[in-house]
Amino acid sequence: MSGPHPFWRRYWTHFLVAATLLGAAVGMSSCSRYLDHAARVSQAHVTDLKAKAVGLPGEEQDVRRAERESLRLDQLQKLDILQRLEWTSFDWRVQRAAGDGIASPDIGLVLADNETVFALGHGEAIEDEHYDLFWPRWPVYGRVLRELRAQGVRAVAFDVLFPDRRYGDDHLEFQNTNVVRELGRTIIKSDAEFAMELGLPGAPAILALEPDSIPIAMFRTKAASMGDASSPRDADSVARRIRAFTKLRRINPRLELFAERRGLDLRLLDAQGTLEVIDKQTGKTNAVLHPDANGRIPLVSPKLLDPVYSEEVVWHLGITLAAHGLGLDLKKPEFVDGGVWLRATNGVARFIPIDEAGYLSVDWRLAVNRTDLFLQQNLTEVLQSHAARVYGDVVPRPLWTNRLVVIGSTASGSNLSDRGATPLDKSDFLVATYLNVADMVLHDRYLRRMSGFGEVACVALLGLIAASLTWRLRGTVLPLVIASLAALWIGLALWLYLEHRYWLPMAHPLFGGLVLHYAGMVSFRAVFEQREQQRIRSVFNRMVSPDIVQEVLRKGHLGLDGTLRQVTVFFADIRGFTEMTDNCQQVASEHVRVTGMSESEAEEYYEQQAGIVLRTVNEYLAAISDVIKFHRGTLDKYIGDCVMAFWGAPIMNSRHAVDAVVAAVDAQLAVERLNRERQEENDRIRVENEARVARGQTPLPLRHLLNLGSGLNSGKVTFGLMGSDAHIVNCTVFGREVNLAARLESASGHARILVGETTYRLIERDEPSLAALCIELPAIAVKGFRQPVVVYEVPWRNAEEVIRKFAPMLSTQPRRT
Numbered sequence: 001m002s003g004p005h006p007f008w009r010r011y012w013t014h015f016l017v018a019a020t021l022l023g024a025a026v027g028m029s030s031c032s033r034y035l036d037h038a039a040r041v042s043q044a045h046v047t048d049l050k051a052k053a054v055g056l057p058g059e060e061q062d063v064r065r066a067e068r069e070s071l072r073l074d075q076l077q078k079l080d081i082l083q084r085l086e087w088t089s090f091d092w093r094v095q096r097a098a099g100d101g102i103a104s105p106d107i108g109l110v111l112a113d114n115e116t117v118f119a120l121g122h123g124e125a126i127e128d129e130h131y132d133l134f135w136p137r138w139p140v141y142g143r144v145l146r147e148l149r150a151q152g153v154r155a156v157a158f159d160v161l162f163p164d165r166r167y168g169d170d171h172l173e174f175q176n177t178n179v180v181r182e183l184g185r186t187i188i189k190s191d192a193e194f195a196m197e198l199g200l201p202g203a204p205a206i207l208a209l210e211p212d213s214i215p216i217a218m219f220r221t222k223a224a225s226m227g228d229a230s231s232p233r234d235a236d237s238v239a240r241r242i243r244a245f246t247k248l249r250r251i252n253p254r255l256e257l258f259a260e261r262r263g264l265d266l267r268l269l270d271a272q273g274t275l276e277v278i279d280k281q282t283g284k285t286n287a288v289l290h291p292d293a294n295g296r297i298p299l300v301s302p303k304l305l306d307p308v309y310s311e312e313v314v315w316h317l318g319i320t321l322a323a324h325g326l327g328l329d330l331k332k333p334e335f336v337d338g339g340v341w342l343r344a345t346n347g348v349a350r351f352i353p354i355d356e357a358g359y360l361s362v363d364w365r366l367a368v369n370r371t372d373l374f375l376q377q378n379l380t381e382v383l384q385s386h387a388a389r390v391y392g393d394v395v396p397r398p399l400w401t402n403r404l405v406v407i408g409s410t411a412s413g414s415n416l417s418d419r420g421a422t423p424l425d426k427s428d429f430l431v432a433t434y435l436n437v438a439d440m441v442l443h444d445r446y447l448r449r450m451s452g453f454g455e456v457a458c459v460a461l462l463g464l465i466a467a468s469l470t471w472r473l474r475g476t477v478l479p480l481v482i483a484s485l486a487a488l489w490i491g492l493a494l495w496l497y498l499e500h501r502y503w504l505p506m507a508h509p510l511f512g513g514l515v516l517h518y519a520g521m522v523s524f525r526a527v528f529e530q531r532e533q534q535r536i537r538s539v540f541n542r543m544v545s546p547d548i549v550q551e552v553l554r555k556g557h558l559g560l561d562g563t564l565r566q567v568t569v570f571f572a573d574i575r576g577f578t579e580m581t582d583n584c585q586q587v588a589s590e591h592v593r594v595t596g597m598s599e600s601e602a603e604e605y606y607e608q609q610a611g612i613v614l615r616t617v618n619e620y621l622a623a624i625s626d627v628i629k630f631h632r633g634t635l636d637k638y639i640g641d642c643v644m645a646f647w648g649a650p651i652m653n654s655r656h657a658v659d660a661v662v663a664a665v666d667a668q669l670a671v672e673r674l675n676r677e678r679q680e681e682n683d684r685i686r687v688e689n690e691a692r693v694a695r696g697q698t699p700l701p702l703r704h705l706l707n708l709g710s711g712l713n714s715g716k717v718t719f720g721l722m723g724s725d726a727h728i729v730n731c732t733v734f735g736r737e738v739n740l741a742a743r744l745e746s747a748s749g750h751a752r753i754l755v756g757e758t759t760y761r762l763i764e765r766d767e768p769s770l771a772a773l774c775i776e777l778p779a780i781a782v783k784g785f786r787q788p789v790v791v792y793e794v795p796w797r798n799a800e801e802v803i804r805k806f807a808p809m810l811s812t813q814p815r816r817t
Contacts, residue, residue: 021521025508036077037355087240097498103372104435108374109408110406125383126143137194144386151401153203159431162207195218199222204224206223206225210230211246211248214248216256220253228246244316248312248313265280273308316360316437319438323342326350327346327348352446410429450504455505458504461509567646567648570647571710573641573708573745573748585609587609588605627667628663630663631659633660658762661763668796672811678703712753717737719733740782747791752793754794756791767806775792
């Protein structure tokens with residue numbers, strides 16, 4: 001069975017690291033999305049509990065428990081750095097898109113600011129009348145509503161909470177004749193008058209509520225609708241979304257109105273709807289009413305049963321305002337996967353995309369300070385227009401015809417305006433939330449965010465690209481390409497938001513997908529390449545010159561896979577070694593016999609002689625090896641007293657034949673130089689031996705002189721590492737041309753260099769002057785080859801002068817000591 005493909009054997013660790021990084025990035029992205037979803041669901045659960053709380057025992061504890069859980073998830077999200085970066089990148093896109101120049105002529109804002117508060121308090125807004133911003137209600141808000149209706153608005157939404165009855169305003173006495181002229185009386189009940197104003201024909205009036213702050217029943221029963229004014233925040237306290245709707249449960253307002261008119265209080269005793277009726281003056285219980293099986297009680301009339309609870313779906317204030325403007329039926333929503341359909345009888349329909357928890361991301365396009373995008377008017381001006389219309393018989397210029405209006409406040413003080421962080425500003429007026437939501441529904445343009453699966457796919461895509469680029473690119477090109485890819489992704493995300501209001505994730509794809517894989521793979525590659533370089537050095541340090549080792553290191557991986565290479569193979573055998581060994585053995589045996597050494601002394605003497613022989617052959621082999629490395633050859637192995645080397649691998653070399661032949665000549669010269677040095681040493685030993693013999697001492701042995709037989713051949717061979725990744729034997733070549741080089745070495749005799757015909761032709765091509773010196777010999781029969789082979793001899797003594805003209809020679813340089 002064949003093993004794994006070489007590609008997988010080489011890169012399996014890279015794939016393992018890339019897969020690990022990819023798993024980490026995908027896991028982080030998935031966890032962030034899951035945590036964000038869990039936080040939204042938890043926040044929605046808190047809202048639902050508050051919306052359904054009716055004062056029963058245990059409800060407050062349930063709300064607090066849910067709030068603690070929601071807070072815990074928020075704290076976890078704050079630790080999610082990439083999620084916070086995603087929010088920051090989203091805010092940056094919102095700010096780039098803010099005020100995109102597209103006006104919204106259908107909506108507007110009637111605003112109460114600090115100047116309004118001052119004018120109301122000092123009788124400048126309404127002549128000779130001094131009021132607070134919120135109380136009494138009719139003189140301010142009732143008149144504003146009346147004037148807006150007179151100007152032909154389509155709908156009015158109050159971003160003002162009316163949770164309490166103002167009994168102190170039930171006896172307002174007016175001395176101003178204009179008021180008497182307007183109302184026909186001097187004394188009014190402000191809340192009752194405002195409730196009547198809410199219920200008058202004309203543009204529908206929408207009241208704001210929060211789950212724990214509901215308008216009083218008097219107002220709820222007269223207003224056209226209620227709208228949720230809650231402003232949910234993300235964990236970083238920024239309002240980026242709204243809850244599209246909330247299911248509200250309260251005591252039936254019909255029952256509340258009945259009890260209020262009779263000075264009674266109603267208190268729920270259990271979840272089934274048992275009501276305790278209490279006299280406000282005495283505090284005594286008048287009755288305890290138990291509901292029937294359908295949850296109804298006979299409070300208003302013994303014969304007419306009313307349900308205890310009133311349950312309804314309350315839509316966000318901005319959606320409610322837009323729905324009244326378009327004629328959408330909020331009581332018949334069609335919930336489908338990914339959102340909800342709202343339809344009108346006139347054929348208009350809107351699909352509002354919401355998530356599983358009912359949240360809708362807000363397109364923060366409009367800000368309170370952008371008066372060029374939508375109509376704004378100060379509340380004081382509206383009151384003055386009303387006074388001119390009613391008291392002065394002047395018809396003001398209608399600014400609000402066919403518009404949707406939000407009445408809100410930007411006055412200073414926590415109880416006068418609602419401020420908070422939005423993508424546009426860290427301290428913004430949240431009344432703009434309703435304008436933006438209404439604008440989204442009116443123009444049917446919503447902000448859509450990529451799904452969690454899509455985000456994971458983006459993370460995986462950029463991660464794989466980064467991993468691939470890290471494998472293929474090196475140097476400064478890689479970070480530039482990664483930076484360019486990141487810039488391209490940022491540009492794409494910005495363009496998608498500006499043009500299509502599509503929220504393409506940035507943090508996780510860029511940091512989790514791109515940067516993590518880039519940093520991780522670069523770090524791994526550094527460690528891997530360092531280990532690979534150490535392995536290559538361990539293989540080649542004793543085989544080739546240091547500069548070739550560096551070239552191999554620059555090339556990168558060195559695997560066990562064989563490859564075909566055009567090389568020249570060089571065999572050099574030390575001639576006379578066997579004769580020297582036999583002679584040394586005979587001399588040692590004779591010396592032991594003559595001197596009568598003991599067995600232990602003889603063994604020690606034999607070891608000394610063996611050491612001398614080994615040092616001798618090593619001296620010759622070292623000289624040859626130095627020459628091979630000097631001429632950039634690869635030292636393959638030592639075979640006894642024979643050296644095998646080759647040129648053309650692992651580094652490609654088109655002049656491998658010339659370099660090999662030059663090395664062979666240099667090796668002969670090096671051996672000749674070594675023999676001269678040993679001969680000079682023998683001359684000194686002979687002189688010393690004469691003195692030793694005269695003193696009766698044993699003469700010293702002479703240094704043996706050896707020579708070299710060389711054979712070279714060129715051609716295609718198989719090149720690779722023999723062994724395994726764990727146990728490398730050596731870097732070698734093998735094949736027919738290698739065998740022929742070995743046979744030529746055997747036939748070379750003493751102090752000769754024989755080369756094959758292919759080697760000669762390559763020399764002739766690259767260095768004709770060297771080829772001209774070669775002598776063609778008669779073809780010789782070689783073992784293992786059917787036909788005689790053509791052989792050339794290189795006369796190395798004559799070649800020295802020619803070679804020095806184009807190549808340096810190690811044998812001509814001072815020897816290392």
